[in-house]
Amino acid sequence: MKLITHLDIDVEQEDQVTVMLELAAPGLPAAEPRLPAAVQIVLDRSGSMHGGRLQAAKQALVRLVDRLDPADQFGLVAFADDVQVVVPAQPVTGKDAVRAAIAGLGAGGSTNLSGGLLRGVQEARRVATETGATLLLLSDGKANQGETDPDRLAEVAAAARQHRVTTSTVGIGLGYDEALMAALARGGQGSHVFAEHGDAAAAAVAGEVSGLLATTVQAASLTVRPHGPVDSVRIWNALPAQGVGAAIVAEIGDLWSDETRRITLTFSVPAMAGLGLAEVAELELRWVSLPELVEHTLAMPVNVNVVPGDQAAGRIRDPEVTSELVFLQVQDDKRRAAELLRAGAWDDADRRY
Numbered sequence: 001m002k003l004i005t006h007l008d009i010d011v012e013q014e015d016q017v018t019v020m021l022e023l024a025a026p027g028l029p030a031a032e033p034r035l036p037a038a039v040q041i042v043l044d045r046s047g048s049m050h051g052g053r054l055q056a057a058k059q060a061l062v063r064l065v066d067r068l069d070p071a072d073q074f075g076l077v078a079f080a081d082d083v084q085v086v087v088p089a090q091p092v093t094g095k096d097a098v099r100a101a102i103a104g105l106g107a108g109g110s111t112n113l114s115g116g117l118l119r120g121v122q123e124a125r126r127v128a129t130e131t132g133a134t135l136l137l138l139s140d141g142k143a144n145q146g147e148t149d150p151d152r153l154a155e156v157a158a159a160a161r162q163h164r165v166t167t168s169t170v171g172i173g174l175g176y177d178e179a180l181m182a183a184l185a186r187g188g189q190g191s192h193v194f195a196e197h198g199d200a201a202a203a204a205v206a207g208e209v210s211g212l213l214a215t216t217v218q219a220a221s222l223t224v225r226p227h228g229p230v231d232s233v234r235i236w237n238a239l240p241a242q243g244v245g246a247a248i249v250a251e252i253g254d255l256w257s258d259e260t261r262r263i264t265l266t267f268s269v270p271a272m273a274g275l276g277l278a279e280v281a282e283l284e285l286r287w288v289s290l291p292e293l294v295e296h297t298l299a300m301p302v303n304v305n306v307v308p309g310d311q312a313a314g315r316i317r318d319p320e321v322t323s324e325l326v327f328l329q330v331q332d333d334k335r336r337a338a339e340l341l342r343a344g345a346w347d348d349a350d351r352r353y
Helices: 052-067 095-103 113-127 150-161 178-187 198-212 319-342 346-352
Strands: 002-007 015-024 038-044 073-079 083-091 133-139 165-172 189-195 215-226 232-235 241-244 247-256 260-269 276-289 294-306
Touching (some): 002 276, 002 294, 002 319, 015 319, 038 052, 038 083, 038 113, 052 073, 052 095, 052 198, 073 095, 073 113, 083 113, 113 133, 113 150, 113 165, 133 198, 150 165, 150 178, 165 178, 178 319, 189 198, 189 247, 198 247, 215 232, 232 247, 260 276, 260 294, 319 346
Parallel strands (some): 038 073, 133 165, 165 189
Antiparallel strands (some): 073 083, 215 247, 215 276, 276 294
């Protein structure tokens, strides 16, 4: 895997500097057979999914089953008021029976999302392969039965990740709970996709599964070790992170073949005694490559160029780094505004938006 760093600007003797990292996963080896995959679908079949949305989701699941090998594991849990194990997670050997079970699904009832999630996690853990399992949750609404708190449900996804179950989510339409679905994906180290209508949801499912069947990197993590002069570090991406001694460890998760992912960090750099290059941190990227299941480590220093104030006054920030930072700041404000709305702090939420 390749790691490239982009620095936004040279710094004065006291400043903030933003570093954008680009991670590039390797491609699949030519003619290399892939390892068996485990896919667990958790599908919202509540009343709001009636019609085009549910039909498009069912068609996407049939296409998914068509692509899987007999050695792959597939399961389907559907939820409304109740939770139904439509297809118990198992090897994909009887595809006609699986297609018939999907075709028989109908819509109706409320949205017991937590019940569907918990049952789906149980199934995914039961059949996780050598490379783990992926749980993909599709919903167009807001959870209104069972547990509905995004933080609590994110904890469920995070606990599942400890058992090698990655959780990704697809939010369908404009009315779904973005805060909840994004929190699940963050906790489960998966991705969150917005699909405006049923056809877009079908495309999102196809994209997620294409990535799953071509994964070349697993268990990737980034350790940031600030050096003496750094006051603070901010990781802008919504990654699970924790402090380990003086370092910060952010969990990146899995990457697809040839996927490029960006991570953006801001360092607060206090006044330094001298000018010129100064090392403010060390980055350590760890990952397991597939299909050989070999662990790798790549270390890289973060150097800044300390310049006098008159020289710093004419500096021009890297537009690519600046654009990425602004995008992530907007996403952060959206998340915080949603939290304030749930807490009833309308004026504060309005200022955030």
